[in-house]
Amino acid sequence: MHEITAKTILSARNGMNLIRGCTHGCIYCDSRSACYQMDHAFEDIAVKQNAPELLERALRSRRQRCMIGTGSMSDPYLPAERELCLTRRCLELIDKYDFGVTLITKSDLVLRDLELLRRIHAKAKAVVQMTMTTYDEALCRIVEPYVCTTARRFEVLCALRDAGIPTVVWLSPILPYLNDTRENLAGILRYCIRAGVKGIICFGMGMTLREGNREYYYAALDRHFPGLRQRYEREFGNAYELESPRSGELMRLFHAACEKYGIWHDNDRIFRYLQELPEPYEQMTFF
Numbered sequence: 533m534h535e536i537t538a539k540t541i542l543s544a545r546n547g548m549n550l551i552r553g554c555t556h557g558c559i560y561c562d563s564r565s566a567c568y569q570m571d572h573a574f575e576d577i578a579v580k581q582n583a584p585e586l587l588e589r590a591l592r593s594r595r596q597r598c599m600i601g602t603g604s605m606s607d608p609y610l611p612a613e614r615e616l617c618l619t620r621r622c623l624e625l626i627d628k629y630d631f632g633v634t635l636i637t638k639s640d641l642v643l644r645d646l647e648l649l650r651r652i653h654a655k656a657k658a659v660v661q662m663t664m665t666t667y668d669e670a671l672c673r674i675v676e677p678y679v680c681t682t683a684r685r686f687e688v689l690c691a692l693r694d695a696g697i698p699t700v701v702w703l704s705p706i707l708p709y710l711n712d713t714r715e716n717l718a719g720i721l722r723y724c725i726r727a728g729v730k731g732i733i734c735f736g737m738g739m740t741l742r743e744g745n746r747e748y749y750y751a752a753l754d755r756h757f758p759g760l761r762q763r764y765e766r767e768f769g770n771a772y773e774l775e776s777p778r779s780g781e782l783m784r785l786f787h788a789a790c791e792k793y794g795i796w797h798d799n800d801r802i803f804r805y806l807q808e809l810p811e812p813y814e815q816m817t818f819f
Contacts, residue, residue, distance in 0.1 A: 533612055536578045541586035547601040548587065550618050553577040554606050556638060557678040559752035560705050563605050566744035577612065584621040591629040599657065599807055600626055603636030607679075613641060623648050632657035632809045636702065638679045640688045649697050657809055660692050661733075663702040666711045667719030674756050675707070682723070689727035700731045700802060703786070705739035708767075709760060712737055712776035714785060721789045731796030731805070737782040738775040746770075 541548050553574045554563060564574050572578055580586075587600075602608045608619040619635075623645055626633045633652055635642070642649075642660060652658040664682050666672040672681045680688075692699050701724050706712045724732055741749060753761040768774045776782065790797035796805070 533577050533579060534572070535581040537582050538580040538586060541580065541583050542590045542600070545601075546598050547604055548583070548622070549602065549605045550580050550583045550608060550622065551577050551606045551610065551612075552580075555610050555612070555678060556607060556676060558638075558676045559749055560675070560707060560739055560745065561748070562740060562742075562745050564745040564748050565742045567742065568605075568744075577606070577610065579612070579616060579618065581618075583618060584625060587622050588625050588629075591625060591631060594629075594631075597629075597631050597656065597809060599632040599634055599809060601634050601636075601806070603661070607637050607639060608635050609637045609639035609641040611641075611678075620645055620648065623652065627652050627655075630655050634659040634661060634806050636661040636663065638663050638676065638685065640680045640684055643688060643691055646691070646695055646697070649692075650695055653697055659698050659700060659730075659806060661700045661702060661806075662689060663704065664720050664723065665703070665705060665707075667716045667723075668711070671711060674752075675710070682720070686723040686727060689723070689729060693728045699727065699729045700733060700806070701729050703732050703734040706737040706776055706782070707739055708774055708776045709763065710757070712778050712782065714778075714782070717782050717785055718789075721786070724795060725789070725793045729795060731802040732786075732790060733799055733802055734783075734786060734797065735799070736775065737779040737786075738773060740772055741768075741774060742772055 552570065553572065553576060554561065555575050555577060613619050623633065627648060637660070649658040649660070662685050664685055666675050666682055669681050669683055689699050703720060750761045753764070787797055796802050
């Protein structure tokens with residue numbers, strides 16, 4: 533871990549990433565891709581130590597309140613956050629200036645800030661988005677080795693529900709020949725139904741690979757699933773999008789379950805919800 537001084541913190545669409553890199557070790561992570569031009573080892577996270585100061589300056593200058601988003605490139609609740617409290621300090625500023633927030637995480641550390649999220653939601657809006665990919669606990673520990681498993685994330689979703697914080701699940705990625713099964717999908721959907729999630733974001737049953745993350749993913753396949761890399765190379769070559777051969781069947785199951793239990797499954801609708809602040813606040817987007 534090392535500190536850097538950032539020049540800006542909010543994107544044109546009001547998203548922020550407080551750290552560059554990640555220590556969760558997920559074998560499929562797109563943020564490893566060479567296109568992001570990381571100038572340091574991915575696990576040697578670069579901490580934007582002046583992020584709270586930049587965020588306060590940005591919030592104070594805004595004429596209109598909006599939703600602030602974080603977590604699209606790096607989880608805001610990496611283990612280092614326990615000591616850094618960088619995410620918490622930013623949430624305190626969002627609370628102070630009456631903005632809304634939505635964050636994407638895989639970590640149960642988000643529960644540390646539950647009361648703060650409740651305060652934000654009482655005045656504006658707070659939404660927690662949680663990635664869930666792998667129902668099988670043993671497989672999850674291989675695919676996402678240094679973060680809490682899906683079963684624990686389900687408990688986190690239930691705790692957020694009980695606290696009145698709305699939640700959205702990212703069902704992504706689905707890895708061909710690993711977690712692209714009816715059993716895996718059904719298990720995740722049961723968790724979502726029981727936790728009362730508002731919506732599930734799904735871009736299809738598959739994954740993406742490009743330079744940087746492809747090499748890391750294939751090395752993980754060689755370690756844990758001998759022979760599977762060769763199958764990928766035969767069937768997908770160097771394709772960016774790798775669709776599961778079971779995609780049609782799984783998507784039908786996904787949409788049918790969401791319809792039956794009243795879970796939003798239209799991505800555009802969910803993104804609009806994530807962008808909107810209730811009246812009297814104006815609506816602005818960060819996507």
